[in-house]
Amino acid sequence: MxxxxxxxxxxxxxxxxxxxxxxxxxxxxxxxxxxxxxxxxxxxxxxxxxxxxxxxxxxxxxxxxxxxxxxxxxxxxxxxxxxxxxxxxxxxxxxxxxxxxxxxxxxxxxLLLVEGALAEPWRRLPDPTPGAAPSPSADPALLERTLRAQVPGARGATEAEIAAAEERLGVTLPDELKVLHRVTAAGRRGRGDVDGAAEHLDGAVDCELLPLERLYVARAPTRPCDWRSAAMQVVDTPPGAAVQGLVGSPGWIVFAVGGGGDPIAVDLTPGPRGALGQIVLIDHEQVIGGELLADSLTDLVVNGRGEGRRDRPGDRPRPGARTDLAGLTDLRAVVDPRLEVLSTGGWQGAPLSLVPVMGLPRLRTLTASPGTLADPLEIARLTALEFLELGPQDWRVLLDAGAVPRSLEAASIEVHRDQDPLPVVDLANEILALRDRPPITxxxxxxxxxxx
Structure with a gap:
């Protein structure tokens, strides 16, 4: 054995x-x-x-x-x-x-009820920005002159290497990024690196540039998160934002790494007030959004990194989420067609009826602490739910009535830390069996x- x-x-x-x-x-x-x-x-x-x-x-x-x-x-x-x-x-x-x-x-x-399913924020694609244009600071010719002056004699990538990178990534590299690799030894330590040009250039832009073969697109899966935490997130891009509040984007081309290991990307899917080709930092301590570092790659190389202009959480309301009912006396106070996430955490009143939120088209996450729901069977009428967290007794009610929503992609059981794990495992296996998922053994x- x-x-x-x-x-x-x-x-x-x-x-x-x-x-x-x-x-x-x-x-x-x-x-x-x-x-x-x-x-x-x-x-x-x-x-x-x-x-x-x-x-x-x-x-x-x-x-x-x-x-x-x-x-x-x-x-x-x-x-x-x-x-x-x-x-x-x-x-x-x-x-x-x-x-x-x-x-x-x-x-x-x-509990992962659908194999490979991702929480909705991880499936969200960028909003179209048809009027987006490069910043006036974007100047490929100035960028090339500056780079040649900083790393004279450096050997850059060939056109064939650039074309191979575009084919691998499935995107066309913006002109400034092509210039960076065409005229320098960006990220190349060893072969083709003339007099430490790569390290010299890294110091000039205060980050570690990646070689062409290591560029990647920062789509949502590159920012992993456990299902429960992901289900509680809400994508929010205000009208004045420079960077879209996304988990990842097919237009975030990572070309460098910051001192803390954070990816730095050229942004081809900017927010309403952003510029095409702006430079953003993808903070590893955040799971949504990015921090604007420069208006263009030219701006980054010529003027260096800015202090960062990311909208901080809490600086603006998040109309799509209400994660705490503390201080409220009526669930109708949170009713909004934009509501995506509802948690009964903090509720101190009599057990709640979910009738006020029935029919909300975007309500996809519900976490209900034990004892806060008047009738758990009302959950069956929330037809857009993707994630549900309940205590064992409420799950028992749904299971016995055959009322677990078919729309669920993941679920969770809320228990006290010191509760006997074996009954919880048995309950979890009942939920997994509804979708023929592999059981806990x-x-x-x-x-x-x-x-x-």
Whole structure:
């Protein structure tokens, strides 16, 4: 059997967890649980950390991580039931390909009901801007003279290499970007780099230029996000924006990388107040929009990077989303045909009826905390839902009535951090079975830790 399914692999960690559980308040249902994976490990119930983890604990976790790597598994959840005599039943929970890992929890993350489906903001294409034109600062001839003066003698790309890059990317490179690669050794370290021209040019524009063969288009999949977080996002491009509020765009051609590793792109799909060919930074700490750095590549090379002029979240209202009902006394206050995302978080009143939001054409995400809905069956009348998050009791009502919306592409179960993961896994598998998706699997290992 694989080492991951060998009780001896887990025994050192289980001994440490059991000893710690004796010194602190035990879980209400008497179990030990956790998640171990490439992004680290968590345990439930969570314990206050008394300084750094011991060497023994680190070694025990590393032992399991090696077994995971050998089994080519991304992560695993576990629950251990330990009797007073030390007899132990260890449940290993493999989320499988249809479930995202939960964040800092032992419970399943988003359930992927449609293979390959993306949340709506990740499917959104740029709005057309037929009147968009290059900035007056765009001057390929000036750009060429400046580059030749900065990196004299540099050997650039051939026309055949530029044509090959265009064919690979599926786009025609703008004239300024062609000039950059035609007359310089942009990004070329080693072959063809005359007297460190690539590094000299990087310093001149305060970023690392990519070689022609590494240019790419920053479409939405290049900005990954877990399904639940993605479903809560709303694309919003105000009339005065220079950069469209998109996750990605077929017109964002990445040609450089900033000091923090952020992609820098030529923007061929600008916002209403932007310029064709402007330079934008795609912030890795944001999942929507970009930061305007320069009005053109000429502007960037001649004048350097600007301070950035991205519209900050919160600087403007987001009419398409209402993610918190705190302070409201009537759901009708959020009714708007543009409403896309609704969360009952913060609601303090009597259980809500969803009747006021029925029929809204764009309502695609609903997250309802346990106890906030008067009648969960009303959800069946929200015909545009793509993502739904409910507590176990509300999911039970929908499942028993056969009322889970067919429009759903992903779903989530809201549970307390320390809740027993096994009933949650069973519920998740019922939801996955509605769409014939691969289930979460469980393997039970038996062993003996001996008495304390």
């Amino acid at each position: 694989p080492a991951m399914h060998d009780f001896a692999t887990w025994e050192p960690l289980l001994r440490i967890l059991r000893a710690d559980d004796v010194r602190t308040p035990a879980a209400p249902d008497g179990h030990l649980a956790g998640r171990i994976g490439r992004r680290g490990w968590v345990r439930a119930p969570r314990r206050p950390r008394r300084g750094r983890a011991s060497r023994a604990e680190l070694d025990a976790v590393e032992r399991v991580l090696r077994a995971l790597a050998d089994a080519e598994a991304r992560d695993v959840c576990f629950k251990a039931e330990v009797s007073p005599t030390g007899a132990t039943a260890l449940h290993l929970i493999d989320p499988g390909p249809a479930v995202e890992p939960g964040f800092a929890t032992v419970h399943p993350g988003a 469980r393997t039970v290992l038996h062993g003996d830790l001996g008495p304390l």
